[in-house]
Amino acid sequence: MKDLLASLAGWGVNVAIALTALRTNLMRSILTTLGVMIGVFSVILAVAVGNGAQVSVSQQIATLGSNMAIVVPQPDSGSGPPRPNDRGRLTERDGQAILREVSGVSAVAPQIRSSVQIVTPGRSATTQATGATPEYGVVSNVTASEGRFLTQSDVGSAARVAVIGETVANKLFPETSPVGETIRINRVPFTVIGLLESKGSNLGNDNDDQIVVPITTLRQRLLTTATQGPDDVTLIFVGFEDEDALLAGQKEIERLLRDRYRVAKGKINPFTVRTTTEIAETTGEVTQIFQAVLVAIASISLLVGGIGIMNIMLVSVTERTREIGLRMALGAKRSDIRNQFLVEAAVLCVIGGAIGLSLAILAASIFERVAEFPAPIGFDTAIMAVAFSAIIGLVFGGYPAIRASRLSPIEALRSE
Amino acid sequence: MATPLLETHDLVKDYAIGGEIVHAVNNVSLSISRGEFVAIMGASGSGKSTFMNMIGCLDVPTSGTLLLDGIDTKLLDSDALAEIRNRKIGFVFQQFNLLARTSALDNVAVPLIYAGIGYAERRQRAQHKLEAMGLANRLQNTPAKLSGGQQQRVAIARALVTDPLMLLADEPTGALDTQTSLDIMGIFQKLNDDGITVVLVTHEPDIAEFAARRIVFRDGQVIEDAAVKSRRKASAA
Numbered sequence: 001m002k003d004l005l006a007s008l009a010g011w012g013v014n015v016a017i018a019l020t021a022l023r024t025n026l027m028r029s030i031l032t033t034l035g036v037m038i039g040v041f042s043v044i045l046a047v048a049v050g051n052g053a054q055v056s057v058s059q060q061i062a063t064l065g066s067n068m069a070i071v072v073p074q075p076d077s078g079s080g081p082p083r084p085n086d087r088g089r090l091t092e093r094d095g096q097a098i099l100r101e102v103s104g105v106s107a108v109a110p111q112i113r114s115s116v117q118i119v120t121p122g123r124s125a126t127t128q129a130t131g132a133t134p135e136y137g138v139v140s141n142v143t144a145s146e147g148r149f150l151t152q153s154d155v156g157s158a159a160r161v162a163v164i165g166e167t168v169a170n171k172l173f174p175e176t177s178p179v180g181e182t183i184r185i186n187r188v189p190f191t192v193i194g195l196l197e198s199k200g201s202n203l204g205n206d207n208d209d210q211i212v213v214p215i216t217t218l219r220q221r222l223l224t225t226a227t228q229g230p231d232d233v234t235l236i237f238v239g240f241e242d243e244d245a246l247l248a249g250q251k252e253i254e255r256l257l258r259d260r261y262r263v264a265k266g267k268i269n270p271f272t273v274r275t276t277t278e279i280a281e282t283t284g285e286v287t288q289i290f291q292a293v294l295v296a297i298a299s300i301s302l303l304v305g306g307i308g309i310m311n312i313m314l315v316s317v318t319e320r321t322r323e324i325g326l327r328m329a330l331g332a333k334r335s336d337i338r339n340q341f342l343v344e345a346a347v348l349c350v351i352g353g354a355i356g357l358s359l360a361i362l363a364a365s366i367f368e369r370v371a372e373f374p375a376p377i378g379f380d381t382a383i384m385a386v387a388f389s390a391i392i393g394l395v396f397g398g399y400p401a402i403r404a405s406r407l408s409p410i411e412a413l414r415s416e
Numbered sequence: 417m418a419t420p421l422l423e424t425h426d427l428v429k430d431y432a433i434g435g436e437i438v439h440a441v442n443n444v445s446l447s448i449s450r451g452e453f454v455a456i457m458g459a460s461g462s463g464k465s466t467f468m469n470m471i472g473c474l475d476v477p478t479s480g481t482l483l484l485d486g487i488d489t490k491l492l493d494s495d496a497l498a499e500i501r502n503r504k505i506g507f508v509f510q511q512f513n514l515l516a517r518t519s520a521l522d523n524v525a526v527p528l529i530y531a532g533i534g535y536a537e538r539r540q541r542a543q544h545k546l547e548a549m550g551l552a553n554r555l556q557n558t559p560a561k562l563s564g565g566q567q568q569r570v571a572i573a574r575a576l577v578t579d580p581l582m583l584l585a586d587e588p589t590g591a592l593d594t595q596t597s598l599d600i601m602g603i604f605q606k607l608n609d610d611g612i613t614v615v616l617v618t619h620e621p622d623i624a625e626f627a628a629r630r631i632v633f634r635d636g637q638v639i640e641d642a643a644v645k646s647r648r649k650a651s652a653a
């Protein structure tokens with residue numbers, strides 16, 4: 001305990017010596033600090049932007065829903081290069097088969113997606129329409145914040161009803177509630193029965209710019225191009241009870257569909273089954289790579305800052321060789337001299353790091369406001385920044401400090 | 417008889433200059449006891465400083481033995497030598513060697529930092545030594561605000577602050593005028609009277625007369641080692 005206090009006091013002395021030395025060459029200290037400051041600033045900002053991208057992407061993925069498989073009628077490029085003849089098909093009956101035969105499935109939501117033109121007296125909007133069943137609401141967490149969502153009887157009767165997203169509602173009914181109003185979708189009159197709960201926007205993708213109508217209505221009234229069969233769909237969402245069921249279910253769906261389409265052994269699947277887990281993983285990897293690249297680029301400036309520190313510390317040691325000799329004559333051990341210069345470098349770096357961090361926090365908050373892109377700087381990032389700059393100080397100050405400590409007392413004292 | 421404070425046996429320091437070897441100190445054997453006041457004299461280049469630096473553990477002999485307080489310095493590592501410089505030896509230099517832009521008090525306290533003494537005690541002990549040097553009202557002055565004589569007194573206070581056994585002073589009056597030189601010699605005499613061993617390098621014969629023993633170097637060797645016959649007393653002067 002006493003030893004600890006003494007050694008802390010020893011470091012305190014070194015900090016005092018360092019501050020005096022840095023004040024003596026104030027301009028030079030500021031310029032040196034600037035290098036570390038810019039380095040830490042760019043690294044922290046890179047981390048923040050990378051974090052932001054990860055947050056955005058995972059939010060975007062979360063809006064899809066969870067524990068869900070997505071089946072699309074596109075040849076699975078993952079199982080080989082796609083060939084033109086492999087154009088796949090997917091039908092509502094496939095969906096029913098999946099619900100019936102794959103274990104752990106909680107709901108199946110077949111969908112048809114189509115771009116539509118909506119008109120009201122005096123206004124119009126182009127948006128994406130999803131022809132869906134009530135299960136769509138369950139599987140991908142879509143509910144109505146006003147009015148109601150689709151029901152089985154809407155689908156059964158191919159009712160001309162629509163649940164519209166906030167962006168669409170704002171375009172068409174800027175002043176009033178849209179619920180109960182009549183809109184014309186591709187010239188067909190529909191009644192708005194509900195407003196979709198907002199899912200915000202991520203990475204420039206507006207999740208509220210869409211409408212949902214019964215799948216039957218969309219097929220009968222809104223499709224402009226003919227489909228191959230009477231119950232073809234654009235995609236199917238398959239909801240699972242939990243993640244384990246999802247993992248097993250992906251394989252089961254593939255096997256079932258290969259059977260149904262009589263895909264010969266060795267031929268690639270004319271459809272693709274992706275899970276939300278997979279999507280989250282791949283996009284997570286991509287954003288991590290993105291972040292790593294950003295941080296790597298930013299680190300170069302930190303490296304340059306560190307080299308600046310080393311340069312200045314070498315100059316400082318050379319200039320103060322006589323002082324080093326004197327201190328040795330007065331009883332300084334090699335380790336005392338080494339620590340003095342290490343602390344001096346670390347103090348320079350930590351001051352630079354703290355300023356760089358503050359500027360990065362400021363820049364990130366401006367960025368968040370202007371670009372509406374999250375750039376979170378966590379407490380851990382802040383600690384990391386300061387620790388990192390101290391390490392830079394120790395690493396790049398280390399060589400000059402050790403060089404100083406190895407001087408012979410008399411040679412140092414005689415120098416000038 | 418008690419062990420001498422300092423003993424050298426065949427002490428040698430060689431320098432290689434341009435392929436030639438210069439024997440800066442050449443086979444010096446002598447001993448200095450506690451409480452002595454020794455003046456080392458000799459022409460410029462005779463090896464006085466080289467000898468002083470070795471007995472002050474600032475420089476390492478090429479060969480020979482140096483015993484300090486009975487300890488063979490060859491057996492000590494750099495940390496132990498630093499500790500000897502810190503605890504047992506006080507240095508006074510011709511050019512004072514004070515830290516610029518640092519107060520007299522902080523200058524005097526430097527050796528105590530390396531002795532591991534805490535802040536409050538450092539200040540108190542440094543202040544005490546400065547007061548003893550008649551600098552009670554100069555504690556916060558930086559060297560630039562002090563006269564040469566005052567700076568040398570700060571340096572002496574610094575040399576004394578760890579209460580060493582021995583003061584080593586290489587030409588301490590070399591940068592001072594006559595009257596100030598006499599003052600400084602008075603201080604050394606008083607310190608010696610109080611029991612501290614003083615070894616002084618000078619090339620001025622009248623400064624050497626303040627010492628009790630005179631050792632004369634020529635070409636790295638001792639050519640004379642005798643008591644000073646008519647010793648000057650600063651208090652009488």
Ligand SMILES: Nc1ncnc2c1ncn2[C@@H]1O[C@H](COP(=O)(O)OP(=O)(O)O)[C@@H](O)[C@H]1O
Nearest residue numbers: 431433438440459460461462463464465466467
């Ligand atoms: N670092 C050194 N390198 C080479 N020669 C040196 C060095 N220091 C001293 N000398 C030589 O050693 C001899 C003694 O020098 P020094 O001890 O300084 O003499 P003094 O102090 O008596 O004037 C001189 O010839 C000097 O040139």
Ligand SMILES: [Mg+2]
Nearest residue numbers: 464465466586
């Ligand atoms: Mg000399």
